[in-house]
Amino acid sequence: MLELNKDNFDQEVLQTTGPVIVDFWGSKCEPCKALMPDVERLAEQYKDKIKFCKLNTTENRRLAMSQRVMGLPTFIVYKNGEKVKEISGAEDCTADAIENLIKENI
């Protein structure tokens, strides 16, 4: 899975035409870490259909906030550089919900 930071975010997300999903996570976010095995599995399963990226918000706080992310976990789908859908919070961000988010946007 592609790791995003301030140097590659524009190119890999905002200037990409196909669908991109970004997993905003943090090193102190236990629900995010618990989701990671599911996220890795989905990234592998849908690797030909959607670009799956993750962004460590602890290391890239300003970048996350520029995307108006102020809570974890958050998953955002971008198409042609535009946000099309996002889900946030441990209750909403289940493996099933993430898979649905992918299916709706590929």
Next chain:
Amino acid sequence: MDKTYDVAIIGGGPAGFSAGLYASRGKMSAVIIEKGKWGGQAGTTEELENYPGSIEHPTGPSLMERMKNQAEAFGTEFIRDEVLGFDLSDKVKVLKLKNGELKARSIIIASGAQYTNLGAPGEDTFRGKGVSYCATCDADFFTELEVVVIGGGDAAVEEAIYLTKFAEKVTIVHRRDEFRAAKSIAEKALANEKIKVIWDTVPEEIYGDGIVEGVKLKNVKTGEITDYRTDGVFIFVGTKPISDFVKGIVDMDAKGYIITDAEMKTSVEGIFAAGDVRITPLRQVITAAADGAIAAIGAEKYIEKTFGH
């Protein structure tokens, strides 16, 4: 899936880990099923100074990891799955999971509780945009910013103290004129110069433009409404049991807390409940762990009596 476990424990928090440990040490085969993250609510609690022996590494995640490892060391198995229903027609009970079935001679419900929503306008709109229920998850974002904490119990006051490590200013908004939190925690908060408390006040609305910009506060004594600018709102106004999946199966109160006796027995033979999900005067890591141990011993007695081994 032909294996029949002695004990199926639903929920991987302190009650479940302790039940697993006691069951496994009692030479029973035990499995813990968790649908979300391991550790339950304690898994996202940074400061955990009231669990005896945890003073050296008093964080929730580290204590939960050690509890899980300890149960695992004695043979407890762990499954990530969700329990959807049961077939209790036989002596051996069948748990219907999202990804299959599981057979067990006894069941311990240790599914815990989760935060309740405030129910104020704006709360859902700004979830992940400044509204949070998890300080450890989201505190980072509020470095050098200002946040409001809603609530006055242990969780609210402890998390407010934790947030002062990040935020410039933390305002606790509480509907009463004193904290419900333990005295030592309350005193620590009141002595913290980054913390301000607004008593007798409830949030009427959370507002903003894409992200949180402020809250409208109402004084419950005077009815006065004031506008309070803030960058984040952390909500800790109590918990509700996670017991929908056993509704209609075991007896519970109107709020959904499961009724047990002192041995953690529910209204159904062979089904026990432990921790925050049951009716109990105190919901802490230590009481959950104690419940788990009692439930495991209860399960052992039940199995000896019913299955004769």
